[in-house]
Amino acid sequence: MNTEEEVNDFVHHGHQEYLTHLSIDSVIFGYHEQQLKILLLKWKGYDGWGLPGGFIKKREPLSDAAYRILKERTNLSNLFLQQFYVFGDSPYRVKERSPHEFRDKFNLQVEDDNWLFKRTLAIGYFALVDYSKVIVQTDFFTESYRWWEVDAIPPLLFDHNDAVDKALLTLRLQIYHQPIGYNLLPEKFTLPEIHSLYETILSKELDQRNFAKKLVTLGLIQKLDERRSIGAHRSPYLYQFVKEKYEQALQEGIVHTY
Amino acid sequence: MNTEEEVNDFVHHGHQEYLTHLSIDSVIFGYHEQQLKILLLKWKGYDGWGLPGGFIKKREPLSDAAYRILKERTNLSNLFLQQFYVFGDSPYRVKERSPHEFRDKFNLQVEDDNWLFKRTLAIGYFALVDYSKVIVQTDFFTESYRWWEVDAIPPLLFDHNDAVDKALLTLRLQIYHQPIGYNLLPEKFTLPEIHSLYETILSKELDQRNFAKKLVTLGLIQKLDERRSIGAHRSPYLYQFVKEKYEQALQEGIVHTY
Known part of the structure; x- marks a missing residue:
């Protein structure tokens, strides 16, 4: 208009x-x-x-x-x-x-x-x-x-x-019960990249180890047999979203334990 | 009408x-x-x-x-x-x-x-x-x-x-990030009562010990120096909601850890 x-x-x-x-x-x-x-x-x-x-x-x-x-x-x-x-x-x-x-x-x-x-x-x-x-x-x-x-x-x-x-x-x-990030991260990303995304949105620090473990345990992301080279001796593994699991979690929510 | x-x-x-x-x-x-x-x-x-x-x-x-x-x-x-x-x-x-x-x-x-x-x-x-x-x-x-x-x-x-x-x-x-129960339970209730309420709403079993511990840790409920007598050798402690904390959690949500 x-x-x-x-x-x-x-x-x-x-x-x-x-x-x-x-x-x-x-x-x-x-x-x-x-x-x-x-x-x-x-x-x-x-x-x-x-x-x-x-x-x-x-x-x-x-x-x-x-x-x-x-x-x-x-x-x-x-x-x-x-x-x-x-x-x-x-x-x-x-x-x-x-x-x-x-x-x-x-x-x-x-x-x-x-x-x-x-x-x-x-x-x-x-x-x-x-x-x-x-x-x-x-x-x-x-x-x-x-x-x-x-x-x-x-x-x-x-x-x-x-x-x-x-x-x-x-x-x-x-963010605790629905996945995000699909359109905000590259198709293949490192754990620090998704960790930063969540920390930025929540505006607080998250324990890096527990955070990654949880996303993997929930089945939302999976580790690839592929690394990114970002410098001498630094080549972190790449991860990607598990599309089916991600879509399902969007519909039904992620249920945490009490 | x-x-x-x-x-x-x-x-x-x-x-x-x-x-x-x-x-x-x-x-x-x-x-x-x-x-x-x-x-x-x-x-x-x-x-x-x-x-x-x-x-x-x-x-x-x-x-x-x-x-x-x-x-x-x-x-x-x-x-x-x-x-x-x-x-x-x-x-x-x-x-x-x-x-x-x-x-x-x-x-x-x-x-x-x-x-x-x-x-x-x-x-x-x-x-x-x-x-x-x-x-x-x-x-x-x-x-x-x-x-x-x-x-x-x-x-x-x-x-x-x-x-x-x-x-x-x-x-x-x-139910994972907002408290419920204030108008569904008696003012003073036992842990089994609030545990049943959550299990009924979620339609699944919850570990009784962890469940209670979490609600107490979050500050949503507090143990009273008072018991209810429900039979021989059975007199469970009574609990009540912590009204201020409850209202705050209703407004701001309960944040779980990742």
Whole structure:
């Protein structure tokens, strides 16, 4: 959505194409070389930053909508993408929003009862991508983007800080019972590489020996009869994910012992 | 909603009071004496059973709506209640529903474009209650209710089997990183009692010694200087939840080691 014509069509006729009262907010986590970041957009005319998002077409399955919105923004299609929460409690989500601001910021003619200013609940999805591979699209409403470090997120527009906090909490708890990393590591990786990924996401140190042992015992990764040469006397073994086991664990969860 | 007048008002004017396109489906787990069950309702005129649910008022915070709907149905207000998923993918959730069936079953006059027959996504919530304490309300649309054992759920209406499966999976994974039991056990309980609760929910055996040790180590429960006499030479120690730690773990999750 870039031309003024497209935007006017969206504002005035979008309610015929999209479900009203509902949107999708995407928390896009980017991992690369031991750094975990989140994609934020700078809205035109606003001081602050916010999450990317979009709307669901009238007859579009919900998860198709989430993938479509992410592809439109990042051009990536083979993503780890997951629902994590519906935001419908904050005053911003309960009261109808004001169209005045919108008219001022974007110089668009909108009536007070325009669909974009009805109460809108947001379904939160989070994605995990390698941010070095993403080319982000901006549009009519957004002037720039930036990958922010997760522990330095600024105050965000609307209730988007709640969404970031909840997504991060969900990711960090979930990493104990769902595998991650398939699209964040090379096909064949070393134990230090996967260990760093987990440490970065959890923001804490993990015992390297126990960590690797657990992933192997769970059957999620397997040791290859192949090494990578990274210097004199240093050639660690390579590992890879066991695709079937990984998919199964994604569906059913990894059960720890009590 | 019981009288024909109330029902007609709901059908014809409900779109002024409630958000359209969205509903809440409640999976109510009931635990009592080592049995885990789910509350299902028998809809009038339908062969099958379905989940209880309801709609969100226009300016009602989402979680208030979930608590209100559950209270209307079970008369319980101090519940463990939690969002677990938004259902918006099944064909039933993508296509608009047909009002014909509705006219036939309930003998209500509805127009084809009535709000109840627009595409509706369902936000799934699950609750944990002691089913021996619940008095279930039926209404105009439902003729009876029954607590079904979780491993004997019949084929349900709409996509409600998906909701039950997902709720159960979420509960079983979550029990490893969130405490449960506060409203399902007596204030002071024995280790065998909490052990049975966890075994019943997980539907598997847990090592009694390790299980108790873990809960105590996590600080979730504490041993009291008090015993319960249950027979000659049998007087097990009583335990109670550490309320602060419990609340904190509910918010932040219990982190296991890798």
